Amino acid sequence: MSHDKQVALVTGGNRGIGYELVKQLALNGFKVILASRDPEMGHEAVQKLKGLDLDVSCVEMDVANQESIHQAAVTINENFGRLDVLINNAGVYLDENKKLVAMVPSILEKTMATNFFGVYHVIRSFIPLMEKQGYGRIINVSSEYGAMSEMSYPGAGAYKLSKFALNGLTRLVAAEIKGDIKINAVDPGWVSSDMGGPSAPRTPKQAAESILWLATIGPEGPNGRFFRDRKQILW
Template identity: 75%
Template sequence: MSKEKKVALVTGGNREIGYELVKQLALTGYKVFLASRDPQKGYEAAQKLQESTLDVSFLLLDVEREENIRQAATMVDELDGRLDVLINNAGVYLDENETLLSMDPSLLKRTMATNFFGVYHVIRSFIPLMERHGYGRIINVSSEYGAISEMSYQGAGAYKLSKLALNGLTRLAATEIKGDIKINAVDPGWVSSDMGGTDFIRK
């Protein structure tokens, strides 16, 4: 890898875990694309970090829209011609108290669209930027709910399936990716947030 400034991209980067990831990468010296599907919130989050003299740029990226993903990849290519770190952080948790077979199927479709297919399409669109330089790190933000053992408990069926599928995607992609490009899934644990809530209850 060359000594040029490294470039990172974080999906769902406008708040909570994503925002902190953007901040820490920028503090480490990366040029960071703060990707968000909400233009106003994304721009405001990036601007706040820019005020701290951090090299952060807002990138419009809705992981549920394939064409938008391709456009975002083209923009990063045109601006920097490289991507060293990709963190797939965007996600939804829509079915906390829903059982899989009784929930509205639209909840499952929406959850899979963001948490699984969104990650799949983002990787497909951005990995050519890594392959061009023979280097890259891809990190998929997963959850303990994606563990096989969690399938023994009712509730959050759509979310659990989406993270189980994400873990499978990570393992399969790792067998296909060549060169010094690595892909891993991480479980950040419970975080007080809009998605995780404010009260932590462990079984």
């Protein structure tokens, strides 16, 4: 097997959009690492994909636990020595339809721990692997709920704030990174998954396709932008 294969890591890769991203990346010739908080579910997902003859392995990673992220980074560095694509897909939606100031504060804290700090710590832990080879593509799965205009409407406050902060992080990191490393945020749309529910209009496959092109953009490609269906949208 060739050692020149690009390596991709997808967080929250055992189901929904994440699983579909792992599958599509592998079908496109990537060596893919599926990160899952639950090792059993991760292993199960990998076995399914291996049945399709895809180059996929799994790593246990809870993005709300810094030690877990650090361990995964050490493992990936030892086993692969490189990381070309990082997709920050793991996320939670815990809102209970209460006003932001009336909700149990731990709901906001848990949401930020995964959707914002989780992504921050993953990026921090894996950017050195990208800097080592002067190349990397980072994609943050965000939401139109994180757009500035959404802050003018009540509801889903914890989720909105977490994605708003994630969008800000995307722009800040883009402004700071050097070399051919690019970071962008994507709104996958309303997807039928455990999070989106059964009545959502889009399939995980459609969502994955709208995200994946950012994994292979050239050096002249976008950096620090926000996309939906390959079109740039406003922050």
